[in-house]
Amino acid sequence: MTEIEFLNWVRGPGFQIAVVIFIAGIIIRFAEILLLGRKTNLAEAKGSEMSGGLRTIVTRSFPDRGTFQRSTFTIVAGYIFHIGLFVTIFLFAPHILMFKDVIGFSWPSLPTPVVDAVAVVTIIALLAVLAHRMSNTVLKFLTNTEDLLVWLVTILPLITGYIAFHRIGMTAPSLLAIHILSVELLLVILPFTKLMHAFTFVLSRWYNGAISGYRGVES
Amino acid sequence: MSASLEKGINALKEQVDSTVASFFSSCVHCGICSEACLFYTETGCPTSTPIHKAEPLRRIWKSEYTLLGRVGKMFGLTAKVDEEMLTKWETRVYDNCTLCGRCSMVCPMGIDIALLIRKTREGMAAAGHAPEDLIGATKRAVTIGSPMGVKLPALLAQIKHVEKDTGLKIPLDVEGAEYMLLLSSMEIMNFPEFIGAIAKIFTKAGVSWTISSEAFEATNSGIQIGVADIAAELVQRIVDAAEKLKVKTVISPECGHAYMAIRWEGPNLVGKPFSFKVRHILEILDEFRKDGRLKITGKETQRLTYHDPCQISRRGGVIEQPRKLIDMFSDNFVEMPDHGKMNWCCGAGGGVSSNERADEVRLKVFQRKKDQLDEIKPDAIVSACSNCRIHLEDGLEEYNMDIPLLSLTETLAEHLAE
Numbered sequence: 009m010t011e012i013e014f015l016n017w018v019r020g021p022g023f024q025i026a027v028v029i030f031i032a033g034i035i036i037r038f039a040e041i042l043l044l045g046r047k048t049n050l051a052e053a054k055g056s057e058m059s060g061g062l063r064t065i066v067t068r069s070f071p072d073r074g075t076f077q078r079s080t081f082t083i084v085a086g087y088i089f090h091i092g093l094f095v096t097i098f099l100f101a102p103h104i105l106m107f108k109d110v111i112g113f114s115w116p117s118l119p120t121p122v123v124d125a126v127a128v129v130t131i132i133a134l135l136a137v138l139a140h141r142m143s144n145t146v147l148k149f150l151t152n153t154e155d156l157l158v159w160l161v162t163i164l165p166l167i168t169g170y171i172a173f174h175r176i177g178m179t180a181p182s183l184l185a186i187h188i189l190s191v192e193l194l195l196v197i198l199p200f201t202k203l204m205h206a207f208t209f210v211l212s213r214w215y216n217g218a219i220s221g222y223r224g225v226e227s
Numbered sequence: 228m229s230a231s232l233e234k235g236i237n238a239l240k241e242q243v244d245s246t247v248a249s250f251f252s253s254c255v256h257c258g259i260c261s262e263a264c265l266f267y268t269e270t271g272c273p274t275s276t277p278i279h280k281a282e283p284l285r286r287i288w289k290s291e292y293t294l295l296g297r298v299g300k301m302f303g304l305t306a307k308v309d310e311e312m313l314t315k316w317e318t319r320v321y322d323n324c325t326l327c328g329r330c331s332m333v334c335p336m337g338i339d340i341a342l343l344i345r346k347t348r349e350g351m352a353a354a355g356h357a358p359e360d361l362i363g364a365t366k367r368a369v370t371i372g373s374p375m376g377v378k379l380p381a382l383l384a385q386i387k388h389v390e391k392d393t394g395l396k397i398p399l400d401v402e403g404a405e406y407m408l409l410l411s412s413m414e415i416m417n418f419p420e421f422i423g424a425i426a427k428i429f430t431k432a433g434v435s436w437t438i439s440s441e442a443f444e445a446t447n448s449g450i451q452i453g454v455a456d457i458a459a460e461l462v463q464r465i466v467d468a469a470e471k472l473k474v475k476t477v478i479s480p481e482c483g484h485a486y487m488a489i490r491w492e493g494p495n496l497v498g499k500p501f502s503f504k505v506r507h508i509l510e511i512l513d514e515f516r517k518d519g520r521l522k523i524t525g526k527e528t529q530r531l532t533y534h535d536p537c538q539i540s541r542r543g544g545v546i547e548q549p550r551k552l553i554d555m556f557s558d559n560f561v562e563m564p565d566h567g568k569m570n571w572c573c574g575a576g577g578g579v580s581s582n583e584r585a586d587e588v589r590l591k592v593f594q595r596k597k598d599q600l601d602e603i604k605p606d607a608i609v610s611a612c613s614n615c616r617i618h619l620e621d622g623l624e625e626y627n628m629d630i631p632l633l634s635l636t637e638t639l640a641e642h643l644a645e
Contacts, residue, residue, distance in 0.1 A: 040293055041248040050494035052504065054544050068337045071259075074565050075333045078262035086257070086335075146258040149273035155256050200295045202255050205336055211249035213337030219246070223491060224544035225568055227332055 026192035033199025060221015061214035092130025235354020277330035281343035327572035348453025375412035409445035424640035442468035447488035451578030483538035529606035535570035536612035575618035593622030
């Protein structure tokens with residue numbers, strides 16, 4: 009297989025397989041959760057489940073003061089790499105072109121040097137997150153193989169993307185192929201690991217807010 | 228697999244629903260919940276990380292209700308729940324958690340971790356891994372009617388004393404009364420003044436009320452230990468009594484988990500909505516206040532603060548009422564840092580105070596409450612849960628602090644205009 013053939017496979021069939029597993033995986037996971045159902049609450053309500061649930065979906069993005077003070081590093085580093093991932097995935101001009109190809113519409117991009125800088129910051133934030141995970145007593149205790157695996161598949165597209173953009177080491181088609189392959193790995197793994205929180209956070213926050221809202225508490 | 232382990236695993240399976248599945252699917256192991264839990268902040272012990280306490284339930288969810296987990300199980304790759312694990316988790320789930328729910332308020336994914344631990348207890352208890360003291364309390368609650376073994380004659384004796392002290396009649400088994408008051412054993416035995424305070428306030432407010440001789444116990448050991456059948460049986464006794472006396476409202480007294488048990492879990496445990504309302508005593512008193520039924524005289528000049536009982540405030544939704552009521556008799560009220568729905572637990576709820584094995588740790592984690600109190604230096608603490616009250620007194624004594632504990636209801640009664 010030549011370099012170009014490899015890139016074509018990765019961009020073509022490889023990408024299609026990854027996207028199918030990604031979408032099917034997410035549907036399966038949501039079905040697994042929602043089909044379990046939930047009993048109707050028979051206690052007299054004091055507030056609304058719906059408004060409590062919707063409120064918490066939004067408010068849980070903003071920690072209370074005490075929590076921020078106690079978990080400053082986790083929260084700040086978390087914010088940085090989540091925003092960084094959003095910017096590098098969705099606001100990088102070549103990515104937007106790819107999205108336009110797949111879904112048919114596009115949106116404005118950020119200047120390339122800005123995205124480049126954000127990628128570096130995101131990589132540093134993820135490295136710091138790993139260092140924190142390996143040194144903090146609680147995080148070290150909680151950490152399992154899956155935590156390390158998802159860390160790796162999250163940082164790989166950033167690193168391979170950065171290298172491909174700066175054409176370090178190999179020729180452009182190979183670098184691009186490796187970058188796309190690392191994204192495909194992320195897509196395939198996401199639905200079956202804790203990375204699924206990218207979608208299920210809406211459900212869990214809603215349930216939390218709904219349970220509290222029913223009792224008249226804003227959570 | 229032993230029969231008891233199988234029972235435990237089945238009980239855990241029964242706990243899994245869409246909330247549980249969405250919660251476990253969302254956990255990213257960020258560890259933020261540990262910093263919300265006084266059993267971690269005051270001990271530094273990572274096994275007290277809230278989400279970790281629900282690990283038995285997570286394993287059952289993963290291995291039985293996820294595709295990947297089921298596949299992994301076939302190859303022996305999915306982690307199992309066994310006797311050894313449950314033995315390890317017993318102290319984590321019962322001694323080092325008060326189900327206070329503070330973790331549920333800070334999780335960035337919105338996981339209601341306290342609910343997961345509450346559900347984990349159902350499996351632990353079914354598998355025979357509940358603390359002996361809680362098993363004893365639960366047995367007494369079922370056979371005698373009270374976890375502390377308080378029988379009707381003891382209540383009648385206390386009522387007699389209260390009637391003599393106050394000169395007021397304590398109405399027993401009055402059919403058609405508007406309110407039926409429940410009491411915790413702790414109130415009957417340690418704080419009978421509470422009954423007198425109610426008599427005084429309700430007489431002044433001009434409302435009819437009663438105590439049922441058949442169901443006066445408010446606490447529910449089934450909730451604390453995590454045995455839904457027993458919890459339901461204890462709730463049913465109250466339902467039967469309330470229906471028999473045809474009361475409009477059942478009042479949960481100054482007790483945290485009793486309110487959770489009858490107000491929020493009760494109808495779900497017995498499987499049908501109640502034909503009567505359930506209110507916490509603070510909600511009733513606040514209604515009296517709004518209706519102008521409370522005439523107050525004299526103000527407390529000492530610096531007062533309010534300790535929010537977790538099951539009444541954060542988990543119960545009664546947060547504003549105590550503040551409005553305290554305002555009626557105090558000009559010098561100060562909030563603790565992290566009050567209301569973010570208050571720190573006293574350290575003895577959720578069955579911890581009934582579990583002698585946890586005595587050492589509950590006094591150790593009281594340091595959190597001490598730090599809160601040190602910041603505001605109150606002259607007295609008002610609260611609305613006799614379990615919090617007893618433990619706060621215990622903790623203050625342990626840490627050589629001299630701050631009296633006041634019941635909100637009793638203090639209000641003292642300030643009623645003649």
